[in-house]
Amino acid sequence: MAAETQAATPAAKAGGPNHGLRIFLIWIVLALAADLVLWFVLGPHIPPGRLGSAAQGQQFDNNVMIAMSAPVLVLVLVYFTYAIVVWRRRPGDDADGPPLHGHSRIQALWITVTSVMVLSLAAFGTYELIVPYGAGGGEGPSPIWNPPGAELTAAAQQRPWAPGHVLVVQVIGQQWRFTYRYPGLGGFETTELVLPVNTMIQFDVTSIDVIHSFWAYQLGVKADANPGVDNVAYTKTQHLGRVTVRCAELCGLWHGAMFNYGKVVTVPQFQAWASSTSVALADVTKLLPPYSTTYDPTEIAHLGPVLQKLGLTGAGGGYYPPQDPSQP
Amino acid sequence: MAIETEPGTTQHPGGGQPAGGAARRPWWMRPAIHTGLIGAVIGYAFGHWLGNLIASGYQQVGTSDQNDTAIVLGYLFMVIGWLAGLGVFNDLFKQMAGRRLAEAENGNGPGGLAQYFRFHLDHKVVGIQYLVGMIIYFCTAGLLAMGIRTELLSPVHHVFSSATYIEIVGEHGTMMMMLMTSVILGPFGNYLIPIMIGSKRVAYPRLEALSFWLTPAAFMILLSALLLGGFHMGWTGYPTLSIQDTSGADAYAFAFGLMGISMTLAGFNILVTVICYRAPGMRWSRLPMFVWGILGTAVMMALAAPVLSGGMYMLLTDRTVQTAFFTDQLGGSTYLWEDVFWFFGHPEVYILALPGFGIVCELLPVFTRKPLFGYKVAAAGMIGVTLLSFFVWQHHLFDSGINPDMRPLYMLTTEMISIPTGFIFLVGMGTLWKAKIRFTVPMLFCFAFFFNFLIGGISGVFNSDAPADVTEHGSFFVMAHFHYTIMGGLIFAFMGGCYYWLPKMMGIKLNEKLGYWHFWLMFLGFNSTFMPLFAVGWLGQPRRVFEYALRLQTLNDWVSISSYVLGFSILLFVINFVWSTVVTRVRETGNPWESRGLEWQIPSPPPAYNFEHVPVVLSGPYEYGSEGSEPVADLNPPVGVLAAAFSGSETARAEA
Known part of the structure; x- marks a missing residue:
């Protein structure tokens, strides 16, 4: 038995199949096919779509990473399948395999290739983060990658907005609603998100109770709403469409029900909506605290009437004890 | 002395002296689990009374009409009473009183079944205690997951109320994340590490046994949150939600902090054992890979878990004595919690990954009948993961509004950790080269580990990319990702370890036919459950919701039904475990795998x-x-x- 194996091993080495070449050929064909299909067929449908510039950037990023990781995935799967099929123990063969402890060139190659791939992905990710102004993620109160015309102080944000300029929308998270305040359009606060098309939007996200996360899916925006913190995120609307807004950070009992919808409309439609809403909500706007990048709920004098008027449940709702900071 | 070269006493299988030490009291008077429970009840009553006494003027929690101070002090004294009842402090007081310890240090004497219900200093007993404990904890948390999936069968018809649903989600997540940290280090690490390094004992048997007996306390306290109205902030416990939450959050913070102490003790014991108790000739270059994996885990546990306990302590004082570490208006910051929590939380996920690497590296050579390919690369990978794991935590805060120029840095470190993680694939693929693979049940679990971890690892690269993470963060995509790495990696490796090492630990081989059924159902059920969740997350479903988009119902239903198959496969494992170890008891005393270990x-x-x-x-x-x-x-x-x-x-x- 042992002699047979010894005799068989060198023979296999000399005239046996070239496993490496076989695996390489299977891999290159499958990897190429996978990449072509994934990039050209699946690629345009990869979330989160192209409504916002940030979303489009993320879609591109996802596609690049899919194209880079598919060959890796295919390589490992092909290798394992090949091993399972070819290198299984034959019945009755109780001998050990060849004593192969390592292969320094293969090891060096593996480490080099994975390192290069990983570092280039990190460089690519950094580029894709900085150039599209933070890629739609919350940049905190002092963002460093700003589009031209970004307004970072409460005073500047209250200057009247004109088409073509950056539109500042303040997003206020509270249990369990998002409301939107338009400081450049009179400072009214609404429960519906309406945005003009082809406009750079600056979301200033804050919270008046617990941590929420403002996730405007089709726009590619996600920014945590922290109490007392102004979290800024940018995206540019690219065409008309509907936006789903969900809370992406567990914020209490009705977190699952904390969603609403917004829409991207033409600039004239947006202006018409803004002026009519501004008039309709004029008496509520008077009660609101003066526009600010953050709010201290303990200092909002008229919160109760405002919540009633807007039809919000507010934070209290009887679910939480009275030390809840946002109880009116 | 570092190494015992000769046995201190005559050796008898079963341990202890022939006479059994000092004259024995009847079993019900000796410290064991029942005296521990009595101690716990007395302790809780005392602590609760004390809390009401010193904090009677504090705010009462609306849902329970109790104050948080009383609850926390109740838990504190309950744990002390539990440990005192178990006899943890007996030897300490005996030594302080100058009395001789009755029994040998390595064990409380011969025991049979009863020894597993005692505070026992033999690492092999502790290993079995951990094994049974971990299976119970895992199944409890797994049942809660079935509850989550049942609720998600429909986006409009609800099985649970929103409060109950969030309580279940939080209990499932917390129980898995806090107790499963020890799922491999506890049973296999404690049992096998001393044997694998040629030692007769562990370094700190008392710390080791204490680390186990804290886990049932943490488990019961966490479950008791349901009696206090549950907690509604998930396993991450972000303030200010966790500060305003009902008194169940006290149970969450106390249990998690307690488990942090258990992890620290367990890790410290293993760390010192591996460094100081290796047999002559057990050089670092001969250390089994499983020991390397557990060593890395132990380092992370000893360094990261204290941060968790500290954070939970801060949360408890915020909730009880009105400190304001995390309250924005009073000078605190919610970011403090996010940083402290994830400084523990990210090493933790590698605490959950490395033991799996170790098991797979240990099993592959046995079933391929080949040496491990690239031993040094594998060890370097484990060390690299251990070190890098402390430098990646802020990727959990990419969208939170942290200092924005930290994001490229943490993106870099996070992507870099996939280099040492990738070594495991190099090692695995090299070992398979021209192998003679034996398709035993443990080997199948190894293959499944590679398949699952490949998908988990590659999806991790997507998450580490800050722009792509904007969409993926907080969605089911992330949830699928870490279930692939933890359940698909750690738990599959744990199952492989069970089939491989139970003949060693119990002298009993698990039923092979049921093992194959278990494997295939678990592998297919697992992938069928979690693969669609990547799509669900990408299509916009956030985590921890009970309502979702109608168009996602088909996918969610598919996932829910698959999860029942997955749950059934775990049930098969439990049946196999009980059937093989209790009913049939097929002895297996030799070396069934022809291993060189x-x-x-x-x-x-x-x-x-x-x-x-x-x-x-x-x-x-x-x-x-x-x-x-x-x-x-x-x-x-x-x-x-x-x-x-x-x-x-x-x-x-x-x-x-």
Whole structure:
């Protein structure tokens, strides 16, 4: 038995199949096919779509990473399948395999290739983060990658907005609603998100109770709403469409029900909506605290009437004890 | 002394002295689990009374009309009472009183079944206690997951109220994340590490046993949150939600902090054992890969878990005595919590990954009949993961509004950690090259580990990319990702370890036919459950919601039904475990896998003190296929060989 194996091993080495070449050929064909299909067929449908510039950037990023990781995935799967099929123990063969402890060139190659791939992905990710102004993620109160015309102080944000300029929308998270305040359009606060098309939007996200996360899916925006913190995120609307807004950070009992919808409309439609809403909500706007990048709920004098008027449940709702900071 | 070269007492399988030590009291008067429970009840009553006494003027929690101080002090004294009832402090007080300890240090004496319900100092008993405990915790948390999936069968018709649903989500997540940290280190680490390194004992048997007996306390306290109205902030416990939450959050913070202490103790014990208790000849280059994996885990546990306990302490004081670490209006910051929590939380996910790497590296050479490919690369990978794991935590805060220029840095470190993680694939693929694969149940679990971890790892690259993470963060995509790495990696490796090492630990082989059924159902059920969740997350479903988009119902229903298959496969495992170890009990005392591991060179289950003489390790554990390679160790080294080994530069050590 042992002699047979010894005799068989060198023979296999000399005239046996070239496993490496076989695996390489299977891999290159499958990897190429996978990449072509994934990039050209699946690629345009990869979330989160192209409504916002940030979303489009993320879609591109996802596609690049899919194209880079598919060959890796295919390589490992092909290798394992090949091993399972070819290198299984034959019945009755109780001998050990060849004593192969390592292969320094293969090891060096593996480490080099994975390192290069990983570092280039990190460089690519950094580029894709900085150039599209933070890629739609919350940049905190002092963002460093700003589009031209970004307004970072409460005073500047209250200057009247004109088409073509950056539109500042303040997003206020509270249990369990998002409301939107338009400081450049009179400072009214609404429960519906309406945005003009082809406009750079600056979301200033804050919270008046617990941590929420403002996730405007089709726009590619996600920014945590922290109490007392102004979290800024940018995206540019690219065409008309509907936006789903969900809370992406567990914020209490009705977190699952904390969603609403917004829409991207033409600039004239947006202006018409803004002026009519501004008039309709004029008496509520008077009660609101003066526009600010953050709010201290303990200092909002008229919160109760405002919540009633807007039809919000507010934070209290009887679910939480009275030390809840946002109880009116 | 560092190494015991000769047994202190005559060796008898089963341990202890023939006379059984001092005169025995009847069983119900000896400290065990029932006296522990009595101690816990008394402790809770005392602590609750004390809390009401000193904090009667504090705010009462609306849902329970209790104050948080009373609840927390109740838990504190409950744990002290539980440990005192178990007899944890007996030897301490005996020594303080100058009395001789009745029983040998390595164990409380011979025991049979009863020893598993006691505070026991034998690492093999602790290992079995951990194994049974972990299976119970895992199944409890798994049942809660079934509850989550049942609720998600429909986006509009609800099984649970929103409050109950969030409580279930939080209990499932917390129980898995806090208790499963020890799912491999606890049973296999404690049981096998001393044997694998040729030691008769662990370094700190008392800390080891204490680390186990804290886990049932943490488990029960966490479950008791449901009696206090549950907690509604998930396993991450972000303030200010966790500060305003009902008193169930006290149970969450206390249990998690307590488990942090358990992890610290367990990690510290393993760390010192591996460094100081290796047999002569067990060089670092001969250390089994499983020991390397557990060593890395132990380092992370010892360094990261104290941060968790500290954070939970801050949360408890915020909730009880009105400190304001995390309250924005009072000078605190919610970011403090996010940083403290994830500084623990990210090393934690590698605490959950490395033991799996270790098991897979340990099993592959046995079932491919080949040496491990690239031993040094594998060890370097484990060390690299251990070190890098402390430098990646802020990727959990990419969208939170942290200092924005931290994001490229954490993106870089996070992507870099996939280099050492990738080594495991190099090692696995190299080991399979021209192998003679034996398709046993443990080997199937190894293959499944590679498949699952490949998908988990590659999806992790997507998450680490800050722009792509904007969409993926907080969605089901992330949830699918970490279930692939933790459940698909850690739990599959744990199952492989069970089938592989139970013949060693219990002397009983699990039923193979049921094992194949278990494997295939679990593998298919797992992938069918979690693969669609990547799509669900990408299509916009956030985590922890009970309502979702109608168009996602088909996918969610598919996932829910698959999850029942997955749950059934775990049930098969439990049935197999109970059937094989209690009913059929097919003895398996030899070396069924023809392994070269040192642990397989001694009888199963191992006798007390593991080895009659401290073995001298002669070669590495993976020398398969080499003609004339030396046996792994000399179990009966000639008299004087140890003295000779220690002569010269290490004379002082031999004398110590």
